[in-house]
Amino acid sequence: MPENRGVVYEGPGKVEVREVGYPDFELKDGPGVNPANVGRKLPHAAIIKTVATNICGSDQHMVRGRTTAPHGLVLGHEITGEVIETGPDVEYIKTGDLVSVPFNISCGRCRNCKARKTDICENVNPDRPGSAYGYVDMGGWVGGQADFALVPYADWNLLKFPDKDQAMEKMLDLAMLADIFPTGFHGCVSAGVQPGSTVYVAGAGPVGLAAAASAFLLGAAVVIVGDLNKQRLEQARSFGCETVDVSQGAPEDQIEQILGVPEVDCAVDAVGFEARGHGRDSGQEQPATVLNSLMGLTRAGGALGIPGLYVTGDPGAHDEAAKHGSLSLRLGLGWSKSLAFTTGQCPVMKYNRQLMMAILHDRVQIAKAVNATSIPLEMAPQGYHEFDEGAARKYVLDPHGMLTKAA
Template sequence: MPENKAVIYEGPGKVEVESTEYPSFELKEGPGVNPLNVGRKTPHGVILKVAATNICGSDQHMVRGRTTAPQGLALGHEITGEVVEVGRDVEFIKEGDLVSVPFNIACGRCRNCKEGKTGVCLNVNPDRPGSAYGYVDMGGWTGGQADYVLVPYADWNLLKFPDKERALDKILDLTMLSDIFPTGFHGCVSAGVGPGSTVYIAGAGPVGLSAATSAFLLGAAVVIVGDLNQDRLAQARSFGCETVDVSQADPKDQIEQILGVPEVDCAVDAVGFEARGHGREAQTERPATVLNTVMDVTRAGGAVGIPGLYVTGDPGAADEAAREGSLSLRIGLGWAKSLSFATGQCPVMRYHRQLMMAILHDRVQIAKNVNATVLPLEDAPRGYADFDKGAARKFVLDPHGIVRAHMPQPRQPA
């Protein structure tokens, strides 16, 4: 049986790459595993050899100690891999297939799954609707920042790439299909982005940059990205975005300088609950700031997409209300402007096939836009540390060297 290693959360600010058990077709007791899931059989699953697995901002929330994640949790919900074992009940996925794994685990059988709401599947997490790999309070399905990982309900969950060799040539782009590209796209679709739209995206991290990429793909006329990290703002400008530095002034004033009016058609919150203030409060945590700002800058009758993560338990919050997810929102402003809101996990299956086709047919360069940077699995602690410092990069872990083997080689001097 092959050796397996995984990225393990060892407490606030610390992750380690450790030897761990090779996956089996049964959920076993372990850190974060819901007791009601222990012993659950998964003959409908497959085991993947992980080709690429990414570090996500949602992982970073846990590593910072801003959730109730238990020590010893195996991390990672952005997974692309090759099928190496197939459960007895799997009919259509075969050994050797190269696949993308939606970060939402979904059964395909419940009411929500049948309605396309795969982010809130009713059958995979005994505590509440919705589940994900390697994430706190999500049922305890083992994370995919590892050499090998189990994926349940494989025929339903997996997106098979139609041409394996062609997919390997674009593996760095395709690995973004497991989460951030569909998540950014979902934020824009929820906000009503379309041809000719003006769009404000709060946050220039990987999800924000994915949302900006998606806005252009959907036909936006102007995409404005707000952040206080200069390197991330420069990355947004590298593919045509306008930018506002929220540490300097209110975004509304800067939006007016760009558009001539202080409002946009659509807005996306790609920051979430660790938001900071604007202007003089830019270094102070203000968890409701972004939500209130996107309401303020969106025109009356517009919509706001909120793919940024908000939690029900934040032990590191500045006040008691925020520790349980209660924020000081200007809901009266949103009501007065007749704004629409969409929140929650992106239902990845709703978008990933279409986005795969856009990648395979060279309609989008998502890896370039998010500055994808490849690391071996053993360098995951360095990737987490650099990401925490605000690196303008999307770190992609490459456990078996598959991504590096298929990256374009630099030209040699004549």
């Protein structure tokens, strides 16, 4: 069997690239694998040679020690690759297909999957609905920041690119289909973005930038992005966004300077549970800040899309309630304004085919918007460090040098 290197979480602030097991058509015991999943047969799976696998802010939460992720966990849930082997029950996906892997693992058979709610599949995680590769409390499916990865229910999960040569030419863009582009788009759809909307996106990390690009794709008139990081705000301005530096104070005042009113039609939370305060409190972690802020600045009758990650267990939280995912929300404000809230993982398969077509036919340049930057797999620790330091980039790992060759 070929060597398989993977990016492994070894404790807070530490990741290593080391030899990991080659994928098998049976789920083996290992770090984070749910005991009820050990020995699970996978004749419906495919083995993927990884072409691109991205570092995500959700991975960064684990690497910072802000979850209960076990040491030894192979990271990575944003996978794009070439099928090199299929199990005996795979009927339609073929060896040689170039594919995008939704970060949600779903069976295609349960009640939720049949309702297009693939983010909360009932059959892949014994603990609760919903699963993902290389992520804490998600069933223990091995992560994809590796040379090779296994995808269960391949006929259902995999999105095949129609033309391999065309796909390789646009691979940095297509690599965003596994997570952040659909996730940002879902945040905007959930918030009700439509032609002529004014939109506020909290967070100028890759998901926030993807949400901003999605808002334009959906026809928004004005897209305003708020963050503390000046380089990331500059990246947002590079493709037409207005920006708000929340270190200077509450975003409402700056929004009013842009729009003439201190509110927007639609708002997206692309920050999540490691949010910091605004203005003088910007150096302090205040996990409810963004949610409370969005309730204040969204017009009555509007909606909030909340793709930013919130967790049930945060051992690094600064207060006891937040350690269990309990936040001090101004729910009365949201209720009084009749605001709608949509939370949870993005159901990637609901959007990825349409977004693939938008990429292939030059309707969006998502890699440019998020400043996608490819690096070799062995540079993953450096990529994690620079991302944690606030780099205005989306790091894409290139295990086999295929992105470099295509470029």
